[in-house]
Amino acid sequence: xxxxxxxxxxxxxxxxxxxxxxxxxxxxxxxxxxxxxxxxxxxxxxxxxxxxxxxxxxxxxxxxxxxxxxxxxxxxxxxxxxxxxxxxxxxxxxxxxxxxxxxxxxxxxxxxxxxxxxxxxxxxxxxxxxxxxxxxx
Amino acid sequence: xxxxxxxxxxxxxxxxxxxxxxxxxxxxxxxxxxxxxxxxxxxxxxxxxxxxxxxxxxxxxxxxxxxxxxxxxxxxxxxxxxxxxxxxxxxxxxxxxxxxxxxxxxxxxxxxxxxxxxxxxxxxxxxxxxxxxxxxxxxxxxx
Numbered sequence: 001x002x003x004x005x006x007x008x009x010x011x012x013x014x015x016x017x018x019x020x021x022x023x024x025x026x027x028x029x030x031x032x033x034x035x036x037x038x039x040x041x042x043x044x045x046x047x048x049x050x051x052x053x054x055x056x057x058x059x060x061x062x063x064x065x066x067x068x069x070x071x072x073x074x075x076x077x078x079x080x081x082x083x084x085x086x087x088x089x090x091x092x093x094x095x096x097x098x099x100x101x102x103x104x105x106x107x108x109x110x111x112x113x114x115x116x117x118x119x120x121x122x123x124x125x126x127x128x129x130x131x132x133x134x135x136x137x
Numbered sequence: 138x139x140x141x142x143x144x145x146x147x148x149x150x151x152x153x154x155x156x157x158x159x160x161x162x163x164x165x166x167x168x169x170x171x172x173x174x175x176x177x178x179x180x181x182x183x184x185x186x187x188x189x190x191x192x193x194x195x196x197x198x199x200x201x202x203x204x205x206x207x208x209x210x211x212x213x214x215x216x217x218x219x220x221x222x223x224x225x226x227x228x229x230x231x232x233x234x235x236x237x238x239x240x241x242x243x244x245x246x247x248x249x250x251x252x253x254x255x256x257x258x259x260x261x262x263x264x265x266x267x268x269x270x271x272x273x274x275x276x277x278x279x280x
Contacts, residue, residue, distance in 0.1 A: 019174050028172045030165065030198070036211055043211075047274065056215035057201070061173040061194040068177065068193075073185050075222070076193055082219040 003071050005104065005111035005136040014099045014115070017066035021054050023091040031055055049088065056085035059119045059128040062097040070099070071113070071134045083117070083130030094122045099132065110137040144208035146241065146248040146273055155203040155236040155252075161191055163228055169195040190225035196232065196264050200254040201271075203236040213271045216249070220267035231259040239268070246277035 025031065027039035036043035037053060044052045060083055067075045089095060096119065103114035112135050119128040159165075163181075169192055170180050177192070184190045197220050204210050226232060233256070240251035250273060255266040 025172050025174065028168060030168050030195075031172045034205075034211075035213060037214065048277075053214075055198070055201075056218070057194055057198045058173060060197070060218065060220075061175065061192065064192070064194045065173070065175045065177075068179075076186075076190070076225050077222065079193070080219075080221040082217075084217045085215060 003074060003136050005113070008101055008104065008111075008113055008136070010101050010104060012101045014066060014070040014101070016099075017062050017069065017097040018094065019062055020094050021058065021089055021091055023052065026052060026054050026058070026091055031058060051090050053088040053090060054093075056083075056128070059083075059085065059089060059095060059097070062095055062119060063099070063117050063128070063130075063132070066097040066099060067115075067117070067132060067134065071136065074110075074134050074136050078135040079132065080134070081117070081130065081132045083128050085128050087125065087127045089119075089121065089127050093127075095119050095127070096121075102131075107135055110135045112136075141205070141207060141209045144204060144210050144273060146250075146278075149238060149241055149250065151238055151241065153207075153238040155206050155234075155238075157199075157202055157206050157234040159199065159232055159234075161196075161226055161228055161230050161232050163189070166191055166195065166228055169198070184225070186225045186227070189228045191228060193222045193226070193265065196226050196256050197267055199232070199256070200234060200236065200252075200267060200269060203234060203252065203254060210273075213273060215269065215271050217270040218267050219269075220265060222265045223263045226256070226258060226264045232264065233257050233259070243278065248273040248278055
């Protein structure tokens with residue numbers, strides 16, 4: 001369904017996306033880039049971590065899934081994202097991506113929507129934080 | 138076994154360039170979709186752009202391979218990325234990836250690198266560009 005910019009309101013939260021990180025998914029070669037910190041417990045301990053950590057891009061992917069649901073083709077054609085990975089995500093964590101609209105401004109081709117976006121784990125602790133924007137046509 | 142030399146922070150030069158290319162296959166799209174548990178049919182069957190397109194973060198994730206084209210690396214940790222999506226990446230296309238090391242610094246005993254990257258398909262259509270920050274290894278640099 002097309003996104004209608006007029007219906008979007010500053011302060012509005014978009015529909016969250018939720019996933020559970022599993023070591024099976026974290027360990028896939030396409031996810032890890034063959035980096036053992038994402039699947040090898042001994043390697044992670046030697047690096048000072050209690051367990052393997054999910055790649056940051058896995059939480060970005062959850063944010064992108066949320067933004068694709070909200071903004072459809074406009075996200076893929078004009079989305080931008082700036083995120084920091086502030087705490088690790090471990091296997092078994094339930095991760096929720098959230099977003100809140102912070103601004104609307106007209107452009108030559110549509111309306112630019114700015115958002116605060118973040119991922120949090122089960123206790124509500126933020127693990128990934130940043131901003132996004134997209135031009136809704 | 139990786140025959141490339143180990144990445145040594147002190148030896149890296151700002152401006153160093155990296156290139157890579159790969160075919161964006163349906164198998165890759167499915168494996169990624171299953172890996173992140175996002176089985177949107179746009180990535181597997183059909184999309185509003187015509188045929189299937191890649192999950193945009195799949196293209197971004199491949200930028201992490203650039204350092205591996207030149208160095209043996211392991212234990213890098215990604216700390217930030219600033220990414221702009223420009224066009225959908227169509228399944229079946231060859232994707233060319235270009236990167237440049239634009240900054241490096243030490244912070245709290247850890248070695249940081251900043252790389253700017255872009256992905257372009259075989260027709261010259263730009264897919265996305267990003268600026269990514271990584272720690273070379275999570276363990277702190279020896280005093």
